[in-house]
Amino acid sequence: MKTLVYIEKDPTNNKVREVSVELTAKAYSMMEPLDGEVIGAFIGYGLPENSDVLFKYGMDELINLTDERLENLQSMVVKEVLSEIIKEEEPDIVLFGATHNGRDIAPLVASNLKTGLTADCTQLKVDDYKDKGKRLFQIRPAFGGNIIATIITPEDTPMMATVREGVMPLPSETVDNPVNVEKLNETFDEELIMNEFLSVVQKEQKVNLKKTDIVVSGGAGVGSAENFKLLHDLAEALGGDVGASRAAVDFGYADKERQVGQTGTVVRPKLYIACGISGQVQHRAGMEESQKIIAINKGPDAPIFDIAHKGIVGDLNEVIPTMLHYLKEEE
Amino acid sequence: GPQTAEKLDFNQITYVDELLEIDDEYLVVQRDGEKQMETIKSHFPMLLTVTSNANEPRYPDSRKMLQYFRADLADNFEDEMQEKAEENGWIIPVLDAAELGLEEERCGLTGSPTRVHNIKNIKLAGGDLEIYSDKDEGIKDLVKDIMKDYVEVE
Numbered sequence: 001m002k003t004l005v006y007i008e009k010d011p012t013n014n015k016v017r018e019v020s021v022e023l024t025a026k027a028y029s030m031m032e033p034l035d036g037e038v039i040g041a042f043i044g045y046g047l048p049e050n051s052d053v054l055f056k057y058g059m060d061e062l063i064n065l066t067d068e069r070l071e072n073l074q075s076m077v078v079k080e081v082l083s084e085i086i087k088e089e090e091p092d093i094v095l096f097g098a099t100h101n102g103r104d105i106a107p108l109v110a111s112n113l114k115t116g117l118t119a120d121c122t123q124l125k126v127d128d129y130k131d132k133g134k135r136l137f138q139i140r141p142a143f144g145g146n147i148i149a150t151i152i153t154p155e156d157t158p159m160m161a162t163v164r165e166g167v168m169p170l171p172s173e174t175v176d177n178p179v180n181v182e183k184l185n186e187t188f189d190e191e192l193i194m195n196e197f198l199s200v201v202q203k204e205q206k207v208n209l210k211k212t213d214i215v216v217s218g219g220a221g222v223g224s225a226e227n228f229k230l231l232h233d234l235a236e237a238l239g240g241d242v243g244a245s246r247a248a249v250d251f252g253y254a255d256k257e258r259q260v261g262q263t264g265t266v267v268r269p270k271l272y273i274a275c276g277i278s279g280q281v282q283h284r285a286g287m288e289e290s291q292k293i294i295a296i297n298k299g300p301d302a303p304i305f306d307i308a309h310k311g312i313v314g315d316l317n318e319v320i321p322t323m324l325h326y327l328k329e330e331e
Numbered sequence: 332g333p334q335t336a337e338k339l340d341f342n343q344i345t346y347v348d349e350l351l352e353i354d355d356e357y358l359v360v361q362r363d364g365e366k367q368m369e370t371i372k373s374h375f376p377m378l379l380t381v382t383s384n385a386n387e388p389r390y391p392d393s394r395k396m397l398q399y400f401r402a403d404l405a406d407n408f409e410d411e412m413q414e415k416a417e418e419n420g421w422i423i424p425v426l427d428a429a430e431l432g433l434e435e436e437r438c439g440l441t442g443s444p445t446r447v448h449n450i451k452n453i454k455l456a457g458g459d460l461e462i463y464s465d466k467d468e469g470i471k472d473l474v475k476d477i478m479k480d481y482v483e484v485e
Binding site for chain 1: 332333334336337338342343344345346359363364365366367368369370371372373374377437443444445446447448449450451452453459460461462463464465467469470471473474475476477478480481
């Protein structure tokens with residue numbers, strides 16, 4: 001079997017996007033037991049400077065087309081070139097990061113090749129399916145996240161899936177395949193360059209919850225933007241950062257970039273302190289892999305207590321100031 | 332969105348945050364490129380997908396809601412009502428696969444390349460929950476435990 005991973009570059013640091021590395025490692029873990037192959041496809045301008053990291057996680061070959069005119073996303077070019085690579089290489093599986101650009105390209109290519117695509121998978125595995133031989137089992141939450149569905153593309157190839165960044169953890173061991181970068185000689189039709197980029201401004205990333213060991217998160221139960229400052233105080237005292245549930249973001253207590261959950265960031269810190277978060281499945285999807293979860297909530301029946309390791313049933317507006325008091329004392 | 336663009340053979344711009352300029356031939360939009368904000372000019376035809384920032388939908392017009400309160404499929408009107416329904420614009424048009432030139436075997440649930448193999452209800456992991464009192468003593472113990480495990484003491 002063969003898996004192709006669509007490789008993206010992070011324009012803010014010219015490195016491979018983390019999700020591309022995570023998917024390469026995932027593809028390797030699925031292909032290795034079957035003696036399969038993992039290839040990558042990069043279509044853009046200038047290979048990511050640390051492309052060799054892909055080979056460390058099991059990539060066999062990185063096919064690439066780099067062209068000045070592809071510095072920013074030209075969906076029609078990428079669709080054509082990637083479809084051609086797929087027809088040539090005939091992978092069984094094609095994986096994309098569920099990034100803005102991945103979500104732009106994956107459905108175009110799936111539709112162009114008349115095959116199936118499953119978005120935002122949380123687990124992937126290859127197994128026998130009826131009399132169809134080895135197929136990709138694409139597992140993802142459905143219907144608002146209350147059920148987990150396994151989705152199969154029974155007939156068509158390639159079987160395509162997108163996965164969000166941070167969902168598939170990197171293995172601790174690397175494999176150190178030799179670097180094998182294959183430049184694509186083909187070119188593309190000039191007319192497919194349909195988007196003119198008048199300006200491109202890199203976003204300032206103020207918050208990076210993925211890199212924080214301690215996340216203090218607040219939900220609707222925090223009650224006001226004013227109260228939310230308590231969480232910032234607690235996070236600062238602990239050397240962590242502040243996250244929020246979707247409800248807290250919708251109420252305007254916190255910025256969207258702090259949102260943790262199915263539609264926000266997926267985090268797995270050493271410690272996650274959930275304050276006034278009931279623990280809806282959409283939120284849990286973004287934090288339940290945390291090493292330790294502490295819940296502070298007024299409602300003893302809140303589902304957050306079902307996944308928490310430590311908890312206080314009480315009013316966070318009284319509990320957190322007391323915590324801050326004792327934290328000072330401990331210091 | 333993108334699958335529709337592909338089927339129409341249209342160019343697409345996804346994650347559009349704002350429409351900046353529109354002309355007979357082209358438009359200029361701001362796209363949220365996740366790591367960067369992009370100002371893109373592109374010619375028609377094209378398909379746009381928008382983010383929740385793109386528009387604040389207005390409330391429905393209450394006069395129109397009353398006017399079209401009875402809107403329905405043609406089959407659901409009694410014969411004697413057909414004419415009146417037509418005059419008032421109450422009939423919701425229905426297109427079928429043939430009119431749209433679609434291959435029937437690629438339509439609907441059976442036409443989808445993907446199948447739901449199975450579904451499972453989510454089971455909660457059920458941790459070893461340790462509850463601390465919300466009184467001073469309990470909070471003090473919790474803070475001590477956090478300090479011990481997670482905060483590096485210099």
